[in-house]
Amino acid sequence: MRILFLGDIVGRPGRRAVKELLVSLREEYAPELVIANGENAAGGTGITRQTADELFGAGIDILTMGNHVWDQKDVYNFIEEEKRIVRPANYPPGTPGRGYLLAHTQSETKVGIINLSGRVYMPPLSCPFRMLDEILPLLRKETPVIIIDFHAEATSEKMALGWYVDGRASALIGTHTHIQTADERILPQGTGYITDVGMTGPCDSILGVKKEPVIKKFVTMQPVRFEVAGGPVQLNAVYLQIDPDNGRTLIIKRIQIFKN
Amino acid sequence: MRILFLGDIVGRPGRRAVKELLVSLREEYAPELVIANGENAAGGTGITRQTADELFGAGIDILTMGNHVWDQKDVYNFIEEEKRIVRPANYPPGTPGRGYLLAHTQSETKVGIINLSGRVYMPPLSCPFRMLDEILPLLRKETPVIIIDFHAEATSEKMALGWYVDGRASALIGTHTHIQTADERILPQGTGYITDVGMTGPCDSILGVKKEPVIKKFVTMQPVRFEVAGGPVQLNAVYLQIDPDNGRTLIIKRIQIFKN
Amino acid sequence: MRILFLGDIVGRPGRRAVKELLVSLREEYAPELVIANGENAAGGTGITRQTADELFGAGIDILTMGNHVWDQKDVYNFIEEEKRIVRPANYPPGTPGRGYLLAHTQSETKVGIINLSGRVYMPPLSCPFRMLDEILPLLRKETPVIIIDFHAEATSEKMALGWYVDGRASALIGTHTHIQTADERILPQGTGYITDVGMTGPCDSILGVKKEPVIKKFVTMQPVRFEVAGGPVQLNAVYLQIDPDNGRTLIIKRIQIFKN
Amino acid sequence: MRILFLGDIVGRPGRRAVKELLVSLREEYAPELVIANGENAAGGTGITRQTADELFGAGIDILTMGNHVWDQKDVYNFIEEEKRIVRPANYPPGTPGRGYLLAHTQSETKVGIINLSGRVYMPPLSCPFRMLDEILPLLRKETPVIIIDFHAEATSEKMALGWYVDGRASALIGTHTHIQTADERILPQGTGYITDVGMTGPCDSILGVKKEPVIKKFVTMQPVRFEVAGGPVQLNAVYLQIDPDNGRTLIIKRIQIFKN
Numbered sequence A, B, C, D: 001m002r003i004l005f006l007g008d009i010v011g012r013p014g015r016r017a018v019k020e021l022l023v024s025l026r027e028e029y030a031p032e033l034v035i036a037n038g039e040n041a042a043g044g045t046g047i048t049r050q051t052a053d054e055l056f057g058a059g060i061d062i063l064t065m066g067n068h069v070w071d072q073k074d075v076y077n078f079i080e081e082e083k084r085i086v087r088p089a090n091y092p093p094g095t096p097g098r099g100y101l102l103a104h105t106q107s108e109t110k111v112g113i114i115n116l117s118g119r120v121y122m123p124p125l126s127c128p129f130r131m132l133d134e135i136l137p138l139l140r141k142e143t144p145v146i147i148i149d150f151h152a153e154a155t156s157e158k159m160a161l162g163w164y165v166d167g168r169a170s171a172l173i174g175t176h177t178h179i180q181t182a183d184e185r186i187l188p189q190g191t192g193y194i195t196d197v198g199m200t201g202p203c204d205s206i207l208g209v210k211k212e213p214v215i216k217k218f219v220t221m222q223p224v225r226f227e228v229a230g231g232p233v234q235l236n237a238v239y240l241q242i243d244p245d246n247g248r249t250l251i252i253k254r255i256q257i258f259k260n
């Protein structure tokens, strides 16, 4: 089972990177499923029907989200019935949309996908550890191949959740910091892990947005307006090869592509 | 000018990693200066005279610190006169120790070393951006080769400070998250940059400490006692090659070594 | 139904204040039930068997807790079977102790008591709003008289929870900031409310602890050791008169007593 | 020297409260100076030329600010030359506006007024303790009567700064939490103190804004739009009587007025 996971796609440059680079990635890795984090797809913050469709049209199969999921009002128009988008499962009961789903691939193998948000330096959603204890058995009835997007800030919380699910999920992929980490590994019980897959968007930027306003904010403590940066783009991703029979990750490989 | 920078050394296993692995790194890179972050050197938290000496004896030339600098009371006995240790420069005036220093290497080249702490999700020290505006001119009178250890949590603050000093320092090396990032680069004006160099300590751990108490804390919200983990170790570092005439980084290379 | 509620009792001076002042309060208000927050009873942080017994012996009927509940290891020895102590109900399932209880008074009237922790600027426990939706119906089967100790930092969260339970509980009493607020009122549906009842402990102090170390910490950013202050004491409390038939608060009155 | 200090004026209802209630307060207290916190004057967030003038016209002499000072873009048009507005003095050097000023009253007595922001649970501005050490001597050259508006969240930081300036300022008045505290006192060296003076605005609200969106946000974790509430209003203030010769506070008195 071959899966590609792309980090937070930031605005138009991020969508362009997907459109221009995913084709060759498909050729190289022949993924049966392409997952991407889309919480910054629309202007750097949130997602709209149009930006989601643009990404699905470019070959993304499933979009995961994060703390920015509600930033564009348009999301309420489609998140409930859109079956290819997951938002953090640990939002309160009654929240629109779904926190996990079962993706059907061309092969027989189904893939469970879970989105969760961290709580360290982030809003107090439900406990992601306990949430996994609830969701994993439901998905494991259907398939041993389960991918978790853990959208979190603190490295401690991310590593802790990785160890916590080792052997119960195929991979735990971190998102949110927009910087790829170099700690990809396969944990002892077979769970693929990386603290953060990094973002897909403008290279010469601060997490995808223009540098000057961010620096101004730090130096002057004045409110500023963030804007998606221009220029060359990068695509950050991981490739996973998973044993479809037992769900164990066989290969995890970091991917970084830069393009003018 | 060849420099090695090792990430946060965690406890006895981290010190062991330095002692057992630095020799071969020296052979491979022939560094004229070896800098390491030592804020977790003593039992995972803080530093003592003995652990500092152990690291100096193992070939570390300069130790940088971070938010854990004051965790061991012993530090107050030596940080003032110990000229090979820097603690974050943005502590208030009157704080024991120094925030920057000038290291003399075997070659003629002097190296300025600055330690700073971030403020996002961290205590409200003085502004690291403005602090650099003060310190950089002082050091640049002595040498163009200047290394900054920016000990910070948020990727946005780290990238912002990197862009802010581009062309004014040789390299800005992030520490504190204990996870190496894969975003090492040389910024357009010649400043080497990495968001985090990662830690030096036990592999099968959460940031160097035993997994079980950390997971217990997240799941039960009960206070726990953290303990440095055992088992195989890793050393995370970056190698920098810097033009001694203009201080620009020519090469930045991530290093990860694992050892049973 | 007459109830006295005393704010966070801090260390030995706080316990002394209770012992020396509760007698005359009893005479003045003839309370059928005396509730007090005991999270700082032992040395300013946490509670022990001995300090709890001292407070029960001094006339406290029920002790509520807060974020400091686990600070003294001794608490694990008795919190499970001690039926007069409540800790925040929104700790995870499986947490020792109970989050709500039913107190029996000399009169026929039973009193439901709930302890909850806020989440703004505090650890991410379960949602206190939803927790109340679960607990209130259980207690209301037994009695209409229900007192909530909401141990929280942010005034917004406290006022929001007050309005949220208006008409469903007799009173929501805030604790944790150790400073009494002057906003006691009866909300339109009959719920008595105060943002914070204040603490019971040393007057010339910062929230009960000695001033100098706290100031030193703010000015120098160095770690310090907090110590309970000495000198004159104050007792902060509220008196509630509640209609036992419908649980509505009829009178809410702030109390402050100072003693050398 | 008689001074009135009004807490955070929230939106149109807050301005109405000032216009309708200040007259009788003037009659009762005959203040020589009326200070008010205006950070929420315009629509609940920030201040504009028009709302500032409305408040000056209603009898406010000096407006202090807080974390919301920059929320209305219009503020940049007048804060630099408007000599009756102070914003927190611990913003970085180069920030528009002033952090302290000298007010001239009808009597001969001049009054120094300082605005400072806390840093606990707030942005990392410069240290308010050290800032006071810088500003106080400058103002004390001109007058012994000095009023500090400390706009801060945490009760510990507020009490600590109160004790820190005892004897060096006439009064330290807390703002920001929008809830009046009942701990007004005169510290041993003569500094009047209250942790928070409370807000001036709608009674049936959460800190001045409509209840429903705030509760919705806590319960659902969805973004909401806050709106200033309607209905009856309250005015929260303190009255200070200060010895003009030595600057010591002689009387501090809390004021709460409600009006339909």
Ligand SMILES: [Fe+2]
Pocket: A008, A039, A040, A066, A176, A177, A178
């Ligand atoms: Fe993102």
Ligand SMILES: [Fe+2]
Pocket: A039, A066, A067, A068, A151, A175, A176, A177
């Ligand atoms: Fe995010």
Ligand SMILES: [Fe+2]
Pocket: B008, B039, B040, B066, B176, B177, B178
């Ligand atoms: Fe560290």
Ligand SMILES: [Fe+2]
Pocket: B039, B066, B067, B068, B151, B175, B176, B177
């Ligand atoms: Fe650190």
Ligand SMILES: [Fe+2]
Pocket: C008, C039, C040, C066, C176, C177, C178
């Ligand atoms: Fe307390």
Ligand SMILES: [Fe+2]
Pocket: C039, C066, C067, C068, C151, C175, C176, C177
């Ligand atoms: Fe507390």
Ligand SMILES: [Fe+2]
Pocket: D008, D039, D040, D066, D176, D177, D178
């Ligand atoms: Fe305010």
Ligand SMILES: [Fe+2]
Pocket: D039, D066, D067, D068, D151, D175, D176, D177
């Ligand atoms: Fe404020």
